Amino acid sequence: MKFGTFIFSTAMAAIMSGCGQQTKSEGETTMKAGISKESWGNVDNDSVYLYTLTNAKGTVVKITNYGGIVTSFVTEDKAGNKSNIVLGFDSLAGYLEKPPYFGALIGRYGNRIGDATFTLDGKEYKLAANNGKNALHGGLKGFDKVVWTPTVMNDTIPTLMLSYMSKDGEEGYPGNLKVMVHYTLTNDDELKIEYSATTDKATPVNLTNHSYFNLTGDVNNTILGHTLMIAADHYTPVDTTLIPTGEIKAVKGTPFDFTAAKPIGKDIDSVPGGYDHNFVLNNKDGSLQKVAVLADSVSGRTLEVYTTEPGLQFYTGNFLDGKFTVNGTPVKYRTALCLETQHFPDSPNKPEFPSTILQPGTTYQSTTIYKVVK
Ligand code: BGC
Numbered sequence: 001m002k003f004g005t006f007i008f009s010t011a012m013a014a015i016m017s018g019c020g021q022q023t024k025s026e027g028e029t030t031m032k033a034g035i036s037k038e039s040w041g042n043v044d045n046d047s048v049y050l051y052t053l054t055n056a057k058g059t060v061v062k063i064t065n066y067g068g069i070v071t072s073f074v075t076e077d078k079a080g081n082k083s084n085i086v087l088g089f090d091s092l093a094g095y096l097e098k099p100p101y102f103g104a105l106i107g108r109y110g111n112r113i114g115d116a117t118f119t120l121d122g123k124e125y126k127l128a129a130n131n132g133k134n135a136l137h138g139g140l141k142g143f144d145k146v147v148w149t150p151t152v153m154n155d156t157i158p159t160l161m162l163s164y165m166s167k168d169g170e171e172g173y174p175g176n177l178k179v180m181v182h183y184t185l186t187n188d189d190e191l192k193i194e195y196s197a198t199t200d201k202a203t204p205v206n207l208t209n210h211s212y213f214n215l216t217g218d219v220n221n222t223i224l225g226h227t228l229m230i231a232a233d234h235y236t237p238v239d240t241t242l243i244p245t246g247e248i249k250a251v252k253g254t255p256f257d258f259t260a261a262k263p264i265g266k267d268i269d270s271v272p273g274g275y276d277h278n279f280v281l282n283n284k285d286g287s288l289q290k291v292a293v294l295a296d297s298v299s300g301r302t303l304e305v306y307t308t309e310p311g312l313q314f315y316t317g318n319f320l321d322g323k324f325t326v327n328g329t330p331v332k333y334r335t336a337l338c339l340e341t342q343h344f345p346d347s348p349n350k351p352e353f354p355s356t357i358l359q360p361g362t363t364y365q366s367t368t369i370y371k372v373v374k
Contacts, residue, residue, distance in 0.1 A: 031058040035158045040064055041092040046147035048092055053158035053185040059372070061185045062088070062125030066095060067144040067302070068162045068181055069104030070211050075189060075372045078300025085216025085301065085372070087326055087336050099324045101210035104144030105181060106137045107167055108173050108279075109356070110208040111313055114243040118348035120174065120202055120357065127172040132241050137210070139171030143179070144210070159184040168201065175201030175360070180249065191372040197364040204348045205358045207366060212317065213303060215296035219329050223316065224338045229293045230258040230312060232279035236344055236353075243346050244353075248280055253315035261293065264316060264337070274318035274334065278311045278344050286310075288367055292339055305358035306369040307341035308353050314339060343367040 002243065033056045040048040048066045062072040071088035087102045087271040095102070098312060116127040116135040127135035137144065148162035159182055166177040177199045184192040195207045216224055235256045237243040251257040255267030268274050283289040291312055292305040305312070315338040322330035358364045 004325065024119045031056055033158060034155045035152050035160065037152075040066070040244075041186075043092070043096070043147050045267050048147060049150060051150065051152070051160050053160065053183070055158065055185050055189065056187045056188060058082075059185065059189050061183070061191055063160055063162075063183055064092070064095075065148045065150040065162055066092060067103075067146065068148050068183075069095060069144070070103040070183075070191070070209065073191065073211070073370075073372075075301065076374060077217065078374050083299075084304075085213055085215050085217050086220075087212040087214070087219065087331060089326060094324070094326075097324070098145075100319060100326075101137060101144050103211045104209070105148075105162070105207065106340070107143035107179065107205070108138050108171065108177060109135070109348075110137060110206040110340060112136050112241075112243055113204075114241075114346045114349050118204065120204070123174075125172055125174065134241055134243060142173065143207075148181075151180065154184075157184060157186060173203050175199040175203040177203060177205065177358075177359075181207075188371065189373065190369045190370045192353040192367070193335040195364070197358060198360075198362075199358050200360050202357055202359050204356045205364050206347070206356045207364070208309075208313075208340045208342045209368065210338055210340060211370070212338055213294065214336045215294065215303060216299050217300040217301075219326060219331055219335045222265075222332075222334045224268065224308050224334060225263055225296070225298075226337070227261045227263050227295045227297075228258050228314070229261040230279050230314065231282045231289070231291045232312065233259065233282055236278045236280060236311075238277060238345075241271055241308045242276060242277065244344060244350065246350055246352060255273070258292075258314075259282045261295065268316065275314050276318055278313050278342070278355045280344070281307070281310055281312055283307070284310065288369070294339065302373045303339075304369075304371040304373060305339050305341065306367075306371065308365075308367045309341040309343065310368075311342045311344045313342055313345070339370075341366070 023340045054150040060106040113135040116129040151161045182194040255270045294303040347356040
């Protein structure tokens, strides 16, 4: 069952479909900001659409209500050439092949829960072990594989709201969880993602977006030459199955020190398997703060990440192996990276970590912004 009202009619789509180029005066062009919509197929007898959000600069973000997936984020490089800086397919079929969460909304619990088990209020909950013995990214059919109910909220500062009702017991989690995600594309080239959720039983919740970035706009290139700054003095070391040991370790003097920008490839070979770790952000008070800056000097693009979350999963595409192809190019090892804002992995089993338990009567809220500057 889904909730929310589907108010966006075909007639409105026709009215708002004029996201084209407009000439303001001689020699000066702007884009008309807006949202357009096209049919993209069906999943589970529900209609799937692709929404195109365009801002006044002509930056375009495409989002489907299947998995809440960001399928494309097209921005200009320093020479004014446009290209897509995230991994995505141009049809639904690619996503039904279950790529590793390309662009998707992740839930009910982003990243891993150890031994696919947690205990809450004295009761043990068993989840599907879909990553070795652990649970990963919400289970066999997480929020990345469900059809969300879409509502266009605003067409001048394009905002798409997606809602989903995750039933009590779905993927083993307790409580009916009502989830809302607002995606907004601002005229400052910010993709703003606002998450909220309520429940009728206590449950773990940890929502994120799993976009894979390559700022060169070409997945033939690796991301090892991008530079990265992460405002984190600590990270959470992991065991061989990528479950945090519980330790909060200082990054200083380790390959995990990104407090000053450095090329991702600089120390990656000293990290077994590559980076796939949760960084403990210095941002402790839940306010929206700039926590990471990714840059590619060749294209001149920079991506700034802002969040209210205490953690950031930095994943360097270590499991990409060429199995999936985008625009005719196999997506190979380390040709894209994720900066997933989150609470820490395995928090339901780590009382020392910030709590991820949502109680009835309270509201989960989280905001993340991916801002492209050049
Ligand atoms: C995880 C990786 C995983 C990737 C794709 C990341 O969030 O930390 O270990 O391979 O998602 O599933």
